[in-house]
Amino acid sequence: MKAVILAGDSGTRLWPLSRRTFPKQFLKLNGNKSLLQKTVERFLKISNSEDIIIMTNKNYKFLVLAELKNAGFNISEKNIVLEPDIRNTAPAIALAIKFALEKLEASQEDVLFVSPSDHIIKPEDEFLKYLKKAEILAKKGYIVTFGIKPDKPETGYGYIKTKNDKQNGELLDLGAFLVEKFTEKPDLKTAKKYLSEGNYFWNSGMFCFSIKTMQEEFAKFEPEIAKIFDLSFEETVKIFPELPEISIDYAVMEKTSQAVVLPLDIYWSDIGSWDAVYEALNKDEAQNVKTGKVISIDTKNSLILGNKRLVVACGVEDLAIIDTDDAILIIKKDMSQKVRDIVNLLKKNKHPSVLEHKTIFRPWGSYTVLYRIENPGKIPLEIIEVQSGEYVEEDDIVRFDDIYGRDNEKSSLSH
Secondary structure, eight states, X not given: OEEEEEOOOOOOTTTTTSBTTBOGGGXXXXXXXXXXXXXXXXXXXXXXXXXXXXXXXXTTXXXXXXXXXXXXXXXXXXXXXXXXXXXXXHHXXXXXXXXXXXXXXXXXXXXXXXXXXXXXXXXXXXXXXXXXXXXXXXXXXXXXXXXXXXXXOOSSSOEEEEXXXXXXXXXXXXXXXXXEEEEOOOXXXXXXXXXXXXXXXXXXXXXXXXXXXXXXXXXXXXXXHHGGGGSOXXXXXXXXXXXOOOOHIIIIITTOSOEEEEEEOSEEEOOOSHHHHHHHXXXXXXXXXXXXXXXXXXXXXXXXXXXXXXXXXXXXXXXXXXXXXXXXXXXEXXXXXXXXXXXXXXXXXXXXXXXXXXXXXXXXXXXXXOSOOOOOSSSOOOOOOOOOSSXXXXXXXXXXXXXXXXXXXXXXXXX
């Protein structure tokens, strides 16, 4: 089985930690490893390193390379596929198929497992057992999606409705069900209805299929995307920005008769809000999640992520308090979906905290923007700045030769 890891998302739902140039797949929320590193580690248990494909874009290429190197993963840079443009998951998956066929010499019968890079899944050994079942189903010609049994009326996920048992036949032996329909994120009343009916599952955004089956379904439902299979990989990259911008759900899963759902009876979270982060992490006796320099007094059920300075919470509950170098978020946990509105307001006001942190990563290292510098000693501090030219910003840089492969790219696009 070949694993395709989608690592090009630039979401900011976990602002102020997650930003456009440093999205959540690079965050270390649950230990010393990032969500991306944990995802790669998970699939190295079922796939060889040469069979892991990481889909990202030029903005995150060097972050991905650094993550792989720091974790000691023996995954070649050649297995990192840069999407030339953001066209959603259907074109990205098609490009991954094209790469597997041409560059990895995969066969039509090979099975691909597609997964986002920013989920928490545990226990992993149980999850891998489900992957074995999914591989069997994929070899039978099914496109497998993984469903999560809802334990609350969640409005932040899409839902999958299954057909009744009599229509499922041999699928039941592997614990799978035919898909009746996909539905978008519902309102609270509808989510409660789905929860009570019992045959609805959260859509995890993970898929398993044979190359042959997915190519056939692309040809049926998205011929504009399917045309890349008649081109070379290099030709595909050139026309990629012209492909329809559409998700795999809309392009294939909602139309195909081959879709089945495999319910996962394990812990899963896409960490799509601060409330979800709170649910995923270990808590103290007062049901608080605390990291960094944090003191709490008479504080309950709160998520407090400290940074460099001391954070003191007293007499509060059900809050999310997130401290970074240049921004502090304080929000009721059950309102954490409102972070999207906060980010939109900051974008409207052109606030730089939406784009990047004070520490900016480059292929050669990083630099940090300082508000002030203090000299605690007696000897005068000397600061030397070396620059060439009269303009100190980076948007006038033109690279004619670059060992990091960023020729003629603006530096602001080369994170």
